[in-house]
Amino acid sequence: MIELTELQERISHVKEELSAQTLRLEDLDSLEAFRIEFLGRKGKIADLFKLMGQIDPADKATAGKLLNDLKREANEIFDIRKEKLSLSALDARIESERIDLTLPGVYHPLGHKHLLTQVQQEIESIFLRMGFDVATGPEIEDEYHNFEALNIPADHPARDDWDTFYIDDTTLLRPHTSPVQIRVMEQTDPPVRIICPGRCYRRDTQDATHSPVFHQVELLWVEEGLSLANLKYVLEAFIHEFFGEGYEMRLSGDFFPFTEPSVQVHMRAPGAEDWLEIMGAGMVDPAVLTNVGYDPDKVTGFAFGLGIERMAMLRYGIDDIRVFFGNDLRFITQF
Numbered sequence: 001m002i003e004l005t006e007l008q009e010r011i012s013h014v015k016e017e018l019s020a021q022t023l024r025l026e027d028l029d030s031l032e033a034f035r036i037e038f039l040g041r042k043g044k045i046a047d048l049f050k051l052m053g054q055i056d057p058a059d060k061a062t063a064g065k066l067l068n069d070l071k072r073e074a075n076e077i078f079d080i081r082k083e084k085l086s087l088s089a090l091d092a093r094i095e096s097e098r099i100d101l102t103l104p105g106v107y108h109p110l111g112h113k114h115l116l117t118q119v120q121q122e123i124e125s126i127f128l129r130m131g132f133d134v135a136t137g138p139e140i141e142d143e144y145h146n147f148e149a150l151n152i153p154a155d156h157p158a159r160d161d162w163d164t165f166y167i168d169d170t171t172l173l174r175p176h177t178s179p180v181q182i183r184v185m186e187q188t189d190p191p192v193r194i195i196c197p198g199r200c201y202r203r204d205t206q207d208a209t210h211s212p213v214f215h216q217v218e219l220l221w222v223e224e225g226l227s228l229a230n231l232k233y234v235l236e237a238f239i240h241e242f243f244g245e246g247y248e249m250r251l252s253g254d255f256f257p258f259t260e261p262s263v264q265v266h267m268r269a270p271g272a273e274d275w276l277e278i279m280g281a282g283m284v285d286p287a288v289l290t291n292v293g294y295d296p297d298k299v300t301g302f303a304f305g306l307g308i309e310r311m312a313m314l315r316y317g318i319d320d321i322r323v324f325f326g327n328d329l330r331f332i333t334q335f
């Protein structure tokens with residue numbers, strides 16, 4: 001048996017310990033140690049509850065009330081401290097993870113499209129707005145599509161105009177984008193309205209206006225009732241859209257086996273003295289239409305092939321084509 005007074009003494013002893021420990025609660029770890037020491041299953045308060053069995057039944061109600069008060073007091077201390085310490089732990093974390101938004105960032109330079117790509121995409125978007133589709137064809141081409149179907153037979157002297165890199169006896173790197181005309185017409189019934197941008201290869205000696213690798217945009221429109229007047233209109237609309245005011249355009253007679261009549265187009269930048277040839281053009285030769293199974297008595301068409309580098313040179317005042325392929329950042333980053 002335990003006397004009520006003895007239990008009271010032990011309770012006040014634990015209370016003193018509670019107060020002393022409370023003062024030392026500085027962080028969540030010490031709070032957890034506090035909880036185990038007083039409120040845990042084997043803690044000091046649970047130990048006191050175990051003594052209830054040895055209390056005189058007449059004193060049990062009083063003893064129970066005292067013990068419950070002690071337990072409530074310890075729980076309150078725990079709850080209040082827990083809230084306070086959690087907040088200061090959060091504050092400390094926020095402080096330690098603070099980001100200084102005023103620090104200068106790390107610079108990652110971004111690349112951008114090469115001027116030739118920009119110009120090509122701009123030309124595409126002008127013609128897309130006019131209702132043309134964009135077609136593509138192979139850069140490694142066969143003689144039939146590159147020459148024969150374009151009305152240039154094997155021993156025709158005009159083949160010399162396209163001084164070509166051959167891969168084998170009948171395969172070559174295309175010297176112009178005109179074979180794409182044939183490939184599109186072979187697969188489509190008229191009307192046909194396409195442009196075809198792409199890379200071309202010629203055994204041209206490199207100089208200020210010639211490169212062995214360069215880019216063309218081919219245009220082809222075949223439908224009933226088209227004439228040279230339509231070609232001139234499309235050309236002028238395009239040139240005006242691309243260059244704006246002040247550029248002069250000159251058409252003169254030329255010869256291509258696949259167009260009849262044929263013209264070449266020269267342009268001159270505002271204030272410039274020299275004309276620069278930018279494209280060949282003409283009405284699609286009836287023989288070409290026949291080669292792809294079209295009826296030249298029903299449909300007519302026109303086509304052109306323009307040099308993308310030359311367009312860029314005229315617009316940006318670039319006087320040597322070789323800078324496009326030099327990979328010199330001092331040039332590339334200007335555009």
Ligand code: FA5
Nearest residue numbers: 176178204210211214277278279280281303304305307
């Ligand atoms: C042709 O290649 C014809 N296929 C164009 C054509 C298409 C005519 C449809 C009629 C109908 P030409 O060889 O003139 O034509 O070349 C056309 C344009 O390509 C030239 O005006 C020039 O702008 C560009 N070009 C030709 N060769 C080079 C080169 N070596 N370097 C840079 N640009 C070139």
